[in-house]
Amino acid sequence: MTGDGTRCVQGGSSAAEPGAPTHAGPVLSSTFHLGSPGEAAGADFYGRAGNPTWRQLEAAVGALDGGDCVCFASGMAAIAAVLRIAAPRGAIVLPSDGYYLARSLALGELAPLGVEVREVPTTGEWSGAVLDGAALVLLETPSNPGLDVTDIAAVAAAAHAAGALLAVDNTTATPLGQRPLDLGADLTIASDTKALAGHGDVVLGHVSGRDPELMALVREARTRGGAILGPMEAWLAHRGLATLDLRLARQADNARAVAELALAHPAASDVRWPGLAGDPAHAVAARQMRRWNGVLRFTLADDAAVARFLKTSTLVESATSFGGVRSSADRRQRWGDDVAPGLLRFSAGCEDTADLVADVRAALDAAAP
Structure with a gap:
């Protein structure tokens, strides 16, 4: 594996062609040529389902996370997609001292629909009865704003033994500071508004994972919900990622x-x-x-x-x-x-x-x- 700096600078780059820009500009079109009936469809057909500029950023971020990446319009859009995927399958366990909007969404939107929401302090006991019947465990480590830390590998083992998925909000650590997928997490989530883009001029987030079926659900959730990032935001974030x-x-x-x-x-x-x-x-x-x-x-x-x-x-x-x-x-x-x-x-x-x-x-x- 190449070093952090090399992957940040080179990630998502297109093959070099004489006369082509080294960092291609954003593809701003919302519509794409479909061709005639019977012709093979291209990679893109409509702006809510895909965009070349997204894919360049997703390739770069996915390489840092060590998985397949799906970008969203915000970090909360990314968290919401994961919570909604898990909600029909069982209880959701999340940190009582983590980002307040994640709790607000779970308690305000999912709990009234009958989803059991359990809260555990970051330094609490993420095992035993708290995991019985759980579909998803969401960690945030280091936590925001407390800066407490949870043992990701230990919680991953406990969650998987209980039949639950583990997602880790990695916003505070960044993909360079921590790779939750290597530690047993099924998904890693981040608000890329923060350090990844790094210049206070975009709002976006992402989810990365290694299971193709799970990531297909994440991608489908983005398309259905319409929580897509703009091509310009993706381009700016990709530019910021280099540093x-x-x-x-x-x-x-x-x-x-x-x-x-x-x-x-x-x-x-x-x-x-x-x-x-x-x-x-x-x-x-x-x-x-x-x-x-x-x-x-x-x-x-x-x-x-x-x-x-x-x-x-x-x-x-x-x-x-x-x-x-x-x-x-x-x-x-x-x-x-x-x-x-x-x-x-x-x-x-x-x-x-x-x-x-x-x-x-x-x-x-x-x-x-």
């Missing part, structure tokens, strides 16, 4: 530096980042993650302290996404997460580390009681 290896390296370095600063600063508490040797998640994360990520968390005294932090910083944007080239911070309680009012999810960007540390130190000084 994922470089961006992730700087983001992880910056995350470590900010985490170590927060650990030593009196204004911050409850600092979590799996790459820290003293983090409760470090031992499991070190076994299953290939590389560290750029997202950490820490807690300030209250929402007023968060306001002082954000007002003082000149490099950290107040934004609710993560994984981009610019550092950002998000007070998660404002979205309904069951966390302290001052908890910040911090997304380390690609600024010079010394500049970012100096900026965050000044912001933490201002946030101190």
Whole structure:
């Protein structure tokens, strides 16, 4: 296997032809020539079912995940497709402390239809009675926003023994940081709005897996539901993917530096980042993650302290996404997460580390009681 950087740059590339662009532009057509009756159909016939620009991105992302990839209009569209595929087959088990919209969809849309929805903390017991009659187990590791970690291989074994599929939301780790399919997961899901595209200018997601029949269901769910990404979004994400290896390296370095600063600063508490040797998640994360990520968390005294932090910083944007080239911070309680009012999810960007540390130190000084 070639290295991460090579696969990010070369993935999904077309065969070189003299005079052809090295990165072909998006195919914007919604309709394609069908030919005469009796002629063999081409790869594309209608824009909701397929597009050459999608396939280039899917080939690149699938190679990173180690499976077949289907891209969606958003990360939530990808999660929704997987939950709806599983819903008629049994109970759904998902993290009580993961992304809140995944729980909202399961409880608000599927539970009223009679689907049993079970919630388990990321560090809870993903085995035994909680898996009886389950059709799908959805993990999110590292979790968002808590940064807790679950042993994917252990949960995969338990889920399969109970007859359930295992899907892993890999958004926080990225395909370079973690390959859930190699650890026994049936599906890996991500919001590619975040680190994979990496520039805050597109919304999209994907599902990857290795079972052809299961992935056919995923692809069919996208076509039926119409949760398709635009060709321009696919093209932009494919362009952004080329620098994922470089961006992730700087983001992880910056995350470590900010985490170590927060650990030593009196204004911050409850600092979590799996790459820290003293983090409760470090031992499991070190076994299953290939590389560290750029997202950490820490807690300030209250929402007023968060306001002082954000007002003082000149490099950290107040934004609710993560994984981009610019550092950002998000007070998660404002979205309904069951966390302290001052908890910040911090997304380390690609600024010079010394500049970012100096900026965050000044912001933490201002946030101190």
